[in-house]
Amino acid sequence: MSSTFAGTSESFLRKGRRMLPPVVRGLFWAAIGFFVVNTLVSQALDRTPFAPYVTKVSVTFGWAAATCGWLLGLGAWELVVRPYFGKPVEWEVPNDWRRYFMMSLDHKVVGLQYMVSSVSGFFIAGLAAMLMRLELMNSSLWTFPTPNAYLSTVGIHGTIMMFSFGTVMLVSGFGNYLIPLMIGSNSSAFPRVSAISQWLLPAGIITVALSPILGTWTTGWRGYAPLAEQDPNGIVFYYLGVFAMTLSSLLVSINLTATILFKRAKGLTWNRIPMYAWGILAASLLNIIWIPEIEMTFILALVSNVASLPLFAQIGTPLTYMEVFWLFGHPEVYIVVVPAFALWQEFLPVMGQKTLFGRAWGVLGLVFVMMFSGLVWAHHMFTNMRDDQMLPFSFFTEMISIPTGFAFLTSIGTVWKSKLRLTTPTLLVFMSMFNFLIGGVTGVMLADPVINLQAHDTFFVVGHFHYTIIGAMVFTFMAAAYYWLPKFSGRMYSEFWGKVGAIWVFVAFNCAFGQFLLIGLRGMNRWVPVYPPYLRNMNFEISLFAFLLGLGFLFNLVHIVWMWRYGKPAKANPWNAKTLEWQSTAMPGETNFNPPPEVLTGFYDYSDEQPVWKPESPVEVS
């Protein structure tokens, strides 16, 4: 059976010819690419004394070749290269499990692929966090052989969490799957782009996770120069891995932006656009604006590193790296959290069966957070500024809490006097709002320069940003996973175990990270495997709760995976939602809407029973 998305006519399917499974072919081509180019560079073009087989320079080029081989092998050869030279697209996607192991043009398949890659990243980086917490149970070095090993682990944790999970799960994962459905389209705008970009993500995760092969690196996820230039070669894989992961996000954002702009169903006017689509639009625009900026920075840093230029060293300008990193780095955190805000406003009207309150303010909030986010970067650098230089950044940082507050405004107004069904997603959204409140209050405190100068680079900051990222984004992601599980799998989770899982992570999370805030004020600084003994007891306790949290995430994962297969069959629209994704029963590999829908009213009005859509009547060709 061939998929409707293959875009090939039967006559092109050369039955007799066999192809390696795409993943195997990708690995094979990647290996060839690496060995050919690496050998060429290290043995011929750029031979160094003693001719080591792998050098900084050769590994950079070898990696690039390997990544190209990987993508071509997975399908870019048939989907991009051959069509470019005028050949027809010959890409047959079998309609079974194999479609998940190759490039696919179905946005639902791509969404699931992204979710799996992203969750894998989360657990790999989570394992790193567990090792860090194990080390921190003791005030001297005991888990890791050297401080370098610990610091590499911190960097791997932060990098993979941010670039493969935080900014990816809700945008590339849920976004790819749901946005076309929610706007009544049968595909994304550029299906081949997302097909390719998904496979950059695992490449990036593996690159960063394996970076210690080349040598440890001590900078953490920010890769501050000039320290990075001193580091052994592992830092090269940090740059390259982040490049692959951010490129993946950039491509998805271009695709989703175009999808939202141009692929909306008939009648889906601007003031009917779903909240989640607004969130994705805002986050995508941030990606489109800032990812090229950070990629240029990383390319400069990489060149500076492999070619030994002094760009960011003392005779260059060390501060420049910091500035350009945070110029991207702050918008980055809104890429993480804006989709989560949008999801609160997506789930609460459904769960309370009540009209969304102050919708325009909700949208305004998302858009203004997006716009302000470019004005605040230097609040990460107050320790590099004096006196009144800090004030503008302090000002905008405080002001950003106003549009952020609108997400609370609409959510609270929506549940007031609703008939709230206390399901697992509801519970998780409420927890998420509580956590983000803490994240926001500590954020306002950090925006105050006087407090910032004390709390900067301590565990207070680490607590603050984990409250915003885990507290808001991860909890909302879990809400989304439970909410859409019936959509993805046709099966329902267990309400009881879902709530157990939610309460478990909520308690463990607050007990662990609440203490991060306190221990930071007590003098615990960052990036230290070794610390003064007076902080040991508190660290010990934090670690116990952190392990509990890790197990809690694992528990939820097992529950979801289990229910995906064995849960009770769910109704087509179990929550009685009005949004379009529930009006289609298409599973991956099937067409979403046939005929396409025509939208009649907004999706968030629960005051009447009028249908929100009707099948579009066949167009009269005149």
Added chain:
Amino acid sequence: MLDLVLFTIAWIVGSVLLEWLFHALNQYGTYFYTASSQAVDGEHAVAFILTILAPVIAFVVVMLIYNFIRFRARAGDTNLRSRHQFRTNKLFIGVWVLVSIGLNLLFFVHPSASALEQMFNSEQARLNRQDLEVDVVARQWQWFFSYPQYGISSAQDANGNATLYLPVNRNVKFVLRSYDPWHTYDPYIGVIHGFWIPAFGLKQDIIPGETRYMYVHTSKVTSYDVNPMVRVQCTEVCGPGHPYMEAPVHVVSAGDFQTWVKKQLKLQSD
């Protein structure tokens, strides 16, 4: 109406409880240990923000709990939808927007701008003519403290470890540089460090190639032995030795400081 009244009562109770909690926290010392006027500025700022925000935090938290309990769908309720369907409430939104703008402007004026002024007051030229100057050099992974006014080139304890002595109730001007005194010819060797004394309540990054200043006003006699927060700690990751970049600090009376200076000079001449 009933809901409004009940909620308001719960909100007030919540605010009072939270105010009490924050007050207790401040009594205990939000910063745990403060030994400079700058640290006290920071502590006041935290106290102010928390005091003002307590009712706001209470509003959201009580709202979440109240909604969750009071507006839950009951089992056996056949009609899924709520009777109350409204899209907006001008009064609520108006108050919300105005209050959030007002609070942020307030925080910007105080504590942000005002406390900042206060914290950097010691930098004012007219106030710091009598400053004690301490030259701080950070290298990977060591601190050096020298006192040019006293001719101490590198303050050390009996074991040869760097140590910092400061007189109490004085303005201290730290001159911060990052380079390797033993490899001054190598401009690639310096990295970014962070100069922090937790009990003093502020820090500054030290950037290779730049000379920076940080002022504090010591406010009590104390030392690392009294409280481990009275230490110099590097806060910007600077390689594997980063956690070991710490040095004890002693804040002593003017007399003890003179004695210490003499001892250092003697050590140095030996």
